[in-house]
Amino acid sequence: MEIEIIPRAPFDFAATARFFRFTQSEIVDTFLGERYRRAFHFAENLHLLNIESRGTRSRPLLALWFTDKRTFTKHEESKAKRLAERMFSTDHDLKKFRARVKDDPLMRTLEEDHRGLHLACWPNLFEALAISILSQQISTTVAMTLKRRMVEKFGEQITIDGETFFAFPRPEAIARASVEDLRSLGLSGAKALGVIELARKISKGELDASELETEENETLIARLTNLRGIGRWTAEWTLMLHFGRTDVFPAGDLALGLFVQKYYNNGREMSEREIRALARERWGLWSSYAAVYFLAGLRAGTISTERR
DNA sequence: ACCCAGGCATTGG
DNA sequence: CCAATGCATGGG
Numbered sequence: 517m518e519i520e521i522i523p524r525a526p527f528d529f530a531a532t533a534r535f536f537r538f539t540q541s542e543i544v545d546t547f548l549g550e551r552y553r554r555a556f557h558f559a560e561n562l563h564l565l566n567i568e569s570r571g572t573r574s575r576p577l578l579a580l581w582f583t584d585k586r587t588f589t590k591h592e593e594s595k596a597k598r599l600a601e602r603m604f605s606t607d608h609d610l611k612k613f614r615a616r617v618k619d620d621p622l623m624r625t626l627e628e629d630h631r632g633l634h635l636a637c638w639p640n641l642f643e644a645l646a647i648s649i650l651s652q653q654i655s656t657t658v659a660m661t662l663k664r665r666m667v668e669k670f671g672e673q674i675t676i677d678g679e680t681f682f683a684f685p686r687p688e689a690i691a692r693a694s695v696e697d698l699r700s701l702g703l704s705g706a707k708a709l710g711v712i713e714l715a716r717k718i719s720k721g722e723l724d725a726s727e728l729e730t731e732e733n734e735t736l737i738a739r740l741t742n743l744r745g746i747g748r749w750t751a752e753w754t755l756m757l758h759f760g761r762t763d764v765f766p767a768g769d770l771a772l773g774l775f776v777q778k779y780y781n782n783g784r785e786m787s788e789r790e791i792r793a794l795a796r797e798r799w800g801l802w803s804s805y806a807a808v809y810f811l812a813g814l815r816a817g818t819i820s821t822e823r824r
Numbered sequence: 825a826c827c828c829a830g831g832c833a834t835t836g837g
Numbered sequence: 838c839c840a841a842t843g844c845a846t847g848g849g
Contacts, residue, residue: 648830648831649831649832651830651831652832653828653829653832653844653845654828654829654830654831654846654847655828655829655830655846655848656829656830657829657846657847657848658829658847659829659830659846661846661847662845662846699845702845702846703845703846704843704844704845704846706832706833706843706844706845707832707844744832744833745831745832745833746832747831747832747833748831749830749832750831750832753830766830768830768831769831770830770831771830772830811830
């Protein structure tokens with residue numbers, strides 16, 4: 517049984533799916549042709565989640581189904597629908613982002629270059645935070661390696677037509693691990709401890725994502741930074757890439773700071789506070805998209821963080 | 825052999 | 838409130 521989702525246009529499914537986790541091909545999130553697939557725990561079982569584009573950028577349409585699950589209860593159907601809506605931010609109205617940056621030549625160009633790129637969000641808070649902790653300070657290549665090792669050791673797998681898919685580990689699985697277990701995968705002691713404490717809190721119900729959904733940004737950041745290993749950088753990216761907030765600018769991010777200084781302050785240094793103020797004033801409710809489109813431009817090579 | 829990469833917690837002024 | 842320091846791995 518297929519479920520249809522109609523995203524707000526413009527919506528570029530391939531661009532959004534490829535933006536996932538800032539990687540092209542990886543262990544959990546796969547994208548091939550026009551189809552996104554990942555193993556996912558849904559309705560008590562591990563299924564292969566499929567999401568495929570059936571529309572165009574200006575008339576978008578998504579189809580979602582789980583391989584080997586023919587029927588849905590009404591409740592499951594709406595849950596599956598919300599899952600896809602969250603993962604691809606289908607309700608974000610990027611026409612408003614476009615309007616917001618019409619007098620900002622650089623951002624207007626980036627918007628044109630990547631029109632239809634939505635936030636790609638992690639489906640679970642645990643996954644969002646754990647991967648962010650893994651990624652702190654190290655290159656994306658190293659972070660990918662660490663994630664792969666963790667997923668292969670602790671994630672459940674499903675084989676469909678001879679092809680194996682790994683699910684991101686459940687918090688319960690990591691909660692049972694020791695710091696030494698994770699260190700042996702290459703995590704630092706601090707990261708290992710952070711990920712394990714997080715897994716234990718979530719599996720004990722001490723941290724519930726659904727209770728946090730409606731919190732104000734700053735309250736949410738305060739709640740998240742109370743956790744070991746979660747600083748402001750991680751919390752802000754999590755607001756964007758799990759909670760789907762559109763009005764966050766992670767001013768502490770090295771690359772984002774360099775962009776703002778280079779392109780909006782004649783290369784002169786700015787404090788984090790000044791960067792945050794500039795982002796709020798310039799991009800306001802669409803600051804998250806400004807951040808994402810900067811990174812998209814960086815990847816595409818149209819802009820750089822090098823000094824001129 | 826270095827140095828750095830999408831930070832964080834801790835310590836010391 | 839600000840600065841310095843150690844941490845993990847892989848690529849340049």
